Amino acid sequence: MGLGMKRLFHGAFVLAVAGLISKILSAGYRVPFQNIVGDKGFYIYQQVYPFLGIAASLALYGIPAAVSRLVAERYRNVSPSWRSFYLPIGTFLLGLAVITFAVLYAAAPQIAGLMGDAALEKPLKAAAFIFLAVPFTSILRGVYQGKQNMTPTAVSQVAEQMVRVGLILGITFLLVRSEGDLYDIGAEAALASLAGACFGIAVLCFYMKKQPIISTVEQRLPWMYIIKTILVYGFFICLNYMLLLLLQFADAFTLVSGLLEHGLDLDEAREWKGIYDRGQPLVQLGIVVGSSLAMSFVPSITKDQLLGDKKAVIKLLQSGWKLSFLLSIAATAGLISLFPLVNELLFKTDIGTYSLQVFMLTIFVCSLTLTTASMLETLGKWKQTAAIIAAGFLLKWLMNEWLVPIYGIMGASLATVITVACILAGNLYLLKRYLPEIKLFQLPWKSLIVGLLSMSVAVGLLYLAAVELFHVKTRILLLIYVLFAVIVGAALYGFTLIRTGAFSRAELMSLPFSSRLLRLEGRNKE
Numbered sequence: 001m002g003l004g005m006k007r008l009f010h011g012a013f014v015l016a017v018a019g020l021i022s023k024i025l026s027a028g029y030r031v032p033f034q035n036i037v038g039d040k041g042f043y044i045y046q047q048v049y050p051f052l053g054i055a056a057s058l059a060l061y062g063i064p065a066a067v068s069r070l071v072a073e074r075y076r077n078v079s080p081s082w083r084s085f086y087l088p089i090g091t092f093l094l095g096l097a098v099i100t101f102a103v104l105y106a107a108a109p110q111i112a113g114l115m116g117d118a119a120l121e122k123p124l125k126a127a128a129f130i131f132l133a134v135p136f137t138s139i140l141r142g143v144y145q146g147k148q149n150m151t152p153t154a155v156s157q158v159a160e161q162m163v164r165v166g167l168i169l170g171i172t173f174l175l176v177r178s179e180g181d182l183y184d185i186g187a188e189a190a191l192a193s194l195a196g197a198c199f200g201i202a203v204l205c206f207y208m209k210k211q212p213i214i215s216t217v218e219q220r221l222p223w224m225y226i227i228k229t230i231l232v233y234g235f236f237i238c239l240n241y242m243l244l245l246l247l248q249f250a251d252a253f254t255l256v257s258g259l260l261e262h263g264l265d266l267d268e269a270r271e272w273k274g275i276y277d278r279g280q281p282l283v284q285l286g287i288v289v290g291s292s293l294a295m296s297f298v299p300s301i302t303k304d305q306l307l308g309d310k311k312a313v314i315k316l317l318q319s320g321w322k323l324s325f326l327l328s329i330a331a332t333a334g335l336i337s338l339f340p341l342v343n344e345l346l347f348k349t350d351i352g353t354y355s356l357q358v359f360m361l362t363i364f365v366c367s368l369t370l371t372t373a374s375m376l377e378t379l380g381k382w383k384q385t386a387a388i389i390a391a392g393f394l395l396k397w398l399m400n401e402w403l404v405p406i407y408g409i410m411g412a413s414l415a416t417v418i419t420v421a422c423i424l425a426g427n428l429y430l431l432k433r434y435l436p437e438i439k440l441f442q443l444p445w446k447s448l449i450v451g452l453l454s455m456s457v458a459v460g461l462l463y464l465a466a467v468e469l470f471h472v473k474t475r476i477l478l479l480i481y482v483l484f485a486v487i488v489g490a491a492l493y494g495f496t497l498i499r500t501g502a503f504s505r506a507e508l509m510s511l512p513f514s515s516r517l518l519r520l521e522g523r524n525k526e
Contacts, residue, residue, distance in 0.1 A: 018154030020288065022161045027284035029165040031346050036172050037185060039274030039347075040267075044186035046277040047120055048127040049102065049247040052193045053131040055328055057245065059137045059197070060157060062238025063093065066230045067142020070221065079215040080143060086214065089226055090307070093135035104128035116256040118269065123186035132192070133197035139206040143213045152207040156200040165195025203517050239386035240373055243366065244287075246393040248280065250400055255412055258404025259367065275352040276409040278343070279359040286335060286360070288327025290367030317375050319507050321368070321440050326448060328367035330493050333452055335360050337459045338485055341466060345478040350411060359413035365420040372427035379434055388426040394420050447502035455493040459485050 034042040065090065071080060080086060104111070105128040112120040137160075141153040168189045175185045206212075239246075255276065259269035336341065337356045343350045373385045396419040403411030431438060462485040466472040472481055497503065 004081050007279030018157045023081065023284065023288050025158075025161045026164050027281040027288070029169060030281040032169060033172060034191075034278065034347055035272075036169070036176050037182060039271050039278075040278055041176075041182045041185055041274070042127070044120065044123060044182055045189050046274070046280065047115055047252050048123045048186060048190050050245050050252055050397070051124070051127045052130055052190060053245040053248070054242065055134055055197075056193075058234075059134045060141070060153075061241045062234040063134065063138035063230060064142035064145055064153065065218050065237040066234030067139055068145040069233060070226070070229055071143050071146025074219060074221060075146065078219075079213045079368060081215050081218055084218045084220045086106060086139065088221065088223070089230075090135060090139060092226060093139065097131050097135050100131045101128045104131070114253055116260065117266070119183050120186075122183055123190055125194075126187035126190035129194050130197060133201065134196060136201045137204065139214075140201075140208065144204075144207070144211075148215065149211070152204055152211075154201040155207075159203045160196045160200030162196075163199040164193050167195055168190035172500045174234070189255075204457075214515055236383050236386040239389050240377060240382055243369065243373075243389055243392070243420070244280075244284065246389065247371055247396050247419065250397040251276070251412060252395060254397060254400040255404060258400055258411070259408060261405035262408045264423075272352070272409055276355065276359070276412055278347050278352065279356045279362075279413070279515060282335065282342070282346075282356075283359065283362050283366070286328070286363035287333045287367050287370065289331045290363055291324050291370045310437070314435060317435070317438060318440065318442075319504075320375070321371055322443055323507070324367050324371040325443060326451075326497060328364045329448070330452065330455060330490070331367075332360055332364040333456060334486065334489050335363065335491075337456060337489075338463060338482060341463065341472075341478055341482050343486075345482055348475075355408070355410040355413050358410060359416060361417045362420055369420055369424040369427060372424065372431055376427060376430055376434075381434065383432060384430055385414075385427060388423055388430075391426075392419050392423040395422060442498070444500070444502040447497050447500040450500060451493045451496040451502070451526050454496050455489040458492050459489045462488065 030042070030045075037045070069083075070089070075085070105125050108121045108124040108128070109118070111124055112118050136438045137156065141156065144150070144152045171188045171192055172185055175188060251273075255273050256266075256269045259500055260266065264272065294364065339360065340350050340353050343353050343356065373389075376382070376385045396415055398413055399415035399418060402414050405411070407414065428440070431440070464479065466478075466481045466485075470477075472478055498508070
């Protein structure tokens with residue numbers, strides 16, 4: 001493997017690790033946040049969160065990918081210059097950011113009205129400011145990535161997330177103690193995201209001082225080329241990372257109004273939207289379990305690699321799919337089994353358990369969706385996957401309008417699961433169309449069934465013991481029970497899969513702690 005390829009794979013690994021840490025932070029902090037502000041306060045924050053998430057996706061994925069492409073194509077041997085690169089691209093992006101900020105800020109009353117809650121105007125105005133930071137972080141990240149130096153992006157991403165999470169929790173705790181208005185808390189939490197983004201810019205500037213990325217070599221780029229690359233390529237790439245955000249965006253505009261039609265008053269609708277939003281961080285964490293490790297089997301495949309060794313590439317893709325399938329179905333089944341305890345442990349009450357158990361099915365379907373989308377992206381089919389996600393967003397919106405007035409938050413859960421299943425079906429169709437040789441459903445079904453049964457029986461018995469025998473009620477005891485059940489269930493499931501030959505020797509060697517897993521397997525397997 002050449003030096004350039006090694007650097008590429010090292011950079012991809014660094015970004016993957018940073019992304020994993022950021023996802024865990026992004027999901028994890030919302031549990032203590034809900035505990036501090038309650039379901040109504042959580043509802044307020046979740047109404048503005050999609051806007052914050054869209055800005056974060058643009059700054060992390062969409063625009064840096066487009067800028068990186070410009071650098072890789074036009075500045076292979078030199079760094080870009082201020083006059084011919086940074087100034088025109090920065091002016092264009094800053095113009096877009098100012099327009100986006102101005103529209104969102106001015107339209108906040110109308111957006112709040114569409115969401116069914118006029119009091120959301122202040123948090124929405126606060127959320128608008130985050131878009132002003134996007135041009136600065138995205139340009140610098142994109143240039144470093146174009147030079148195959150992923151470390152500045154990775155470090156700034158984690159640092160930004162840590163500052164953001166710390167400020168959100170700290171400010172929220174202080175405001176609740178001083179009995180501040182919940183809508184003010186939502187606005188302050190949104191501004192904490194801006195502070196995190198500014199810290200991310202400071203980290204990138206520190207790297208610029210150490211590793212300069214500005215030269216005096218003039219190489220002008222046509223304006224139309226800049227605009228097309230950023231708007232088209234950046235937009236489509238960004239959509240591929242925004243599946244969960246777009247589903248939350250649809251919920252933000254349709255759920256409260258649908259619950260009002262369901263027969264609830266406004267206060268009840270806000271509370272139930274907050275209860276439904278309890279599922280979001282759990283789904284996000286479950287997807288990290290179900291898809292992140294599987295991505296190690298989906299390398300940065302080029303068309304040349306695919307043509308040169310198609311059989312090996314397909315084998316890797318099939319392994320990635322299998323691992324995602326086996327992990328995500330276990331995470332989903334385990335969480336559904338334990339959800340009455342998990343709901344009470346994390347969110348103080350078990351309200352909404354049945355609807356949220358249905359919502360947890362999203363973990364399985366969405367993990368497979370993201371895995372297949374990653375496969376298609378490596379094949380250069382990012383436009384097609386983005387189009388399917390855009391269609392899914394429309395489907396989710398329409399299904400919420402239909403199902404929520406009838407079934408309440410259960411309708412929203414069903415709409416999410418059905419929507420993601422349809423997106424997965426579209427991705428599978430594309431994969432089969434472009435790689436007809438791939439066999440995704442040749443899975444170790446016997447090992448899977450035995451593993452799920454052993455895990456379900458163990459977790460079920462522990463749940464019955466907790467509820468019927470020991471009458472566990474305090475959160476400390478609940479935490480001990482849930483952690484014990486998770487460890488026992490995961491260990492039994494993994495042990496069963498390995499002992500029954502669910503993985504090939506090559507697949508086991510690609511996983512963490514491979515030497516121990518091979519010893520556990522107990523036999524040599526080609």
